Amino acid sequence: MSYDSSRSSANKSRKSKRGLDNSNSSNNKNSKQKTLGMAWGANSLSSSRSSFRNSPFSNFGSYMAEKNRKLQHQFEAEASTSSHSGSSPGKLIFQGVYIFIDGFTIPSNQELRAYMLKYGGRFANYFSRHQVTHIICSNLPDSKIKNLRSFSGGLPVVKPAWILDSIAANKLLSWVPYQLNQLANNQPKLSAFFTLKSNPVLENVLTDEVCQVNLDPFLKGGTTKDACISKVDELIKFAEQAGQLPDDPNHQFEELNTSSGKSSEVKMAKFGSSDAEDGNSVNSKHQSGPGLFSASASGCCLHNQSSDGSLSSEPGGPSNRHHSTLGDPNFVENYFKSSRLHFIGTWRSRYRKRFPSSSSELKCRSSDLNTSANSDKSTIIHVDMDCFFVSVVIRNHPELHDKPVAVCHSDNPKGTAEISSANYPARNYGVKAGIFVRDAKALCPQLVIFPYNFKAYEEVADQFYSILHKHCHKVQAVSCDEAFLDITEKDMGDPELLASTIRKEIFNTTRCTASAGIAGNMLMARLATGSAKPNGQCYIPSVSVDEYLYKLPIKALPGIGHVLEEKLKKQNVWTCGQLRLISKESLQKDFGLKTGEMLWNYSRGVDNRLVGNIKESKTIGAEVNWGVRFKDLQDSQCFLLNLCKEVSFRLQGCGVQGRMFTLKIKKRRKDADEPAKYMGCGDCENLSHSMTVSIATDDVEVLQRITKQLFGSFCFDVKDIRGVGLQVSKLENADPSKQAPERNSLRSWLTSTTTEKACRIDSMAKERARIDSEVKNLIGNSGQLFPDHTGFSAQVNSNSSSDISAPPPLSHLDMGVVKGLPAELFSELNEIYGGKLTDFIAKSSVASENIYSYPSTHSAEGQELSVDGGEGPLASDMIPLDFIMVENRAKQHMIEEEQAATSWAGLQSEAICSVSPNNNDLMPLSLSQVDVSVLQQLPEELRGDILGQLPAHRKQELTSNAGSHLSENPEGALNIKITENQSNSTASVLNSNLWSGSPPQWVDKFTVSSCLILKTLAELYCTLGSTGSLSPILQRIISECLYPLDENSDACGEEATYDLCELFKQYVKLKMELDLEEIYVCFCLLKRLTTKSKFFLQVYNIVFPYLQASVGENYGGGLHI
């Protein structure tokens, strides 16, 4: 057993509440901590959830206090030198302000810190309620929001924009408008926190339950062989003998057909090989790392490594240092260079690039269901190199071919290095992949150990696949030494001949032997290969399948690992023949639908899979579970950064970006012994937290921020960490032109009716002209923020390089324009870019003045901006964000208010205008008419649709309570009477919501009048035909409106709001195939549905002017701006 733990998840009853499993052991652990325990959880011992420990707020203790002092000194030292960022200290805007930054912020922690430094404020590295005056945070995950809400009481929790805006305004602004909207209500007092400690906060701490499984040694081949080859034993022996004789590769190949007189139809063939060439001596230093094949990050530990003498009580002692993360700032990179599993794990992505999938995959015989009749006609070859790693490194050591040889990092007979591959003589002693070298040496003292040669493996794999592709165009790569060929269509003769030809060619080219299995489907071909090994081939005709499988141990079936094997053995199933006795229904009941069917099929030799190209990957990640030892937070942060670099490189290497990030942590189990394996992770709990962001990214810095944030939401002693992994999913193509072009049903509707989009209100044009003059020195870019990337622009701009709407990569932004944005908008935009914007600008304008002041000078970053620009009239007609750029805040707000006041009537009129510009009467313009009567007037079909979307209680309301819609909001406080005439009062409500002090009874719940929903749906229905044609996201927003909250729970109101925020962000992200029209409509729509989400209002007020300018005009006077 390689793994230390003997725990088997199969025997563990599943917990229904996954997220809570870990908490107990976690607490137990904390109670045993000596030093850092105080820092990391001593104040929350009584909590039965880990949520309190997820926030730095819960982590202040003696250690943290000390740390805090240290960092503050450092900070003050920096302040006194005042050389920071090369600029002189600014006005003391933030005198007396002491901020603490919680989690991932935009701009970054460091940037905010720099601003505080520059403008007279102070910055707390760790939260102290005695000093901190403001908590800064943005974009916290749900769990943290809830947590923060509990802790922040009494202290303002403010978005970073407050700082930026204050700097821009050159005075300390009120923080009130910048309150984190998710937290705006019901902030408990800090005192409440201390009494709340035993009152668990609901939270989504995701903790895996432990599943350290016994890795039974691989049974490679052996059992398979025993099961079916007995009939051809003599032939095997003969073949093996023959294999050692010839010298000339071209004559080494002998085919032995066993079908002639034998009872079985299974045919075996073997050929021998010998080597004679240059000496790659045992233990030679010719080793090359897989790092050559991976995108590895360079290390970067900056100023840590300060050997804290006091913390020298390292687990494992200083002897560990050298091979752990403790001693090596480039640990990640170096580790991956030497990891065999990393090599084989990342091989696939390299293959993808080297052999790009040709579209020749026609799925010819995929005539829907692959019935067994169908697979009768199929012929599949499975090819697998024999003991690949060994074969490659002993190619030039013919004298070793009949000696036991294994590949391993270490030859230490007491070592815990793992055998990677053992040749067949070695396997006779029981040596196999995965066992420790000491066990291997015990089994076989004369075992010869060779080091890895990853470069050679890569080369041989390339040769291997070149040969396969030459002979067959339907190749499915399984691994670096293994592939399936579908030769069904091959008219040319005998599959066995083809297999032997291929094997011969492989041997002649690589001097390594391969084995092949030939059968009617992938399953049987693979099993046949097992029988054929080593250096042989095996054909299993359909008629022999049953017999072949009958005695086959179930573990030999691909897909049955040790867990399934054990479960089946408990049912007294040891062989496929016994497995067949269990009904499919029973198997599906015990193992699930698919797995049950797989078992049923496989035990009968049925496999409907098709040989196909490798699909594009769905996840990309990197993890390290060896040598991970941290002495303090800095160690871990440094490691995380390197991991982020690695992942970022891999993402970029694959040309994708991701939106979901999962941080996996292996944490030493409380009572775990030292790992059996040197530097291993031992018996661990698996913890993982994930976070989805709106904008796909591959950027290291963004990854780092997110990762930091995720890491912070764990609670543990970093000394207990034994493994760390970062996985990215929800991948999108980084090249947007390749993005799947669905979506945007609304868009087509809108754009189809919009023949010219260049019209503009006069003030816009004026602003434009002014901006143009200001930025005319910019290269080929008339001041547009997104020169050619909005869906709208792309439509208009025929000069655009991309005909499909594309996202604006950061490098394509006009930094001059960006810098000119009002701080508020800048901050939002920065958020859209994951915080990168600030850094980008900071880097590109080192010597310049305050970057948040209004620009007018466009320095050297002109070169950063992109693109063709298309100087023509069309390009200059496009409407950029620069509309807002020169607005000062006051003016901006005025505009916002006006827009808010008038936007209520927006959607319907503009929608109608666009559909039928000359006919504004299709829909009632007065919102006061919105009523249940609307519902009644609707076509039956639509009425059904709408009713179907309403919760039952709403339905009842609507059908029984006609006319009372205007007072539907139970709170009444902000129940807005929605009529055209009252839009002014709406505006004032809006205004007060945004700018009033801490909300009194104000609740940021998202409550919506049903009649408005009906009305809106009706409009959408009329304009679009049905709500079903809305884009999924818009549909979801509507459904958020329909189901604003679970009325039984206060917390759910927050949830709903938060989700909605995410949706908005998605809408505002100005990425993907940005569809301004749809966003615009959506904003109009949402504006009418709620005035209660502060977040929405803020986003709205920031973004809407832009949308307005871009598309609003096209929808006629309905906007009444």
Add this chain to the structure above:
DNA sequence: ATCCTCCCCTAC
């Protein structure tokens, strides 16, 4: 029903 999320299992 169908999707989504959080895992476990498997293979190399």
Add this chain to the structure above:
DNA sequence: TAAGGTAGGGGAGGAT
């Protein structure tokens, strides 16, 4: 000393 990674399939359970 040693380099226990990577990604897809799919089950369970919850949301819709």
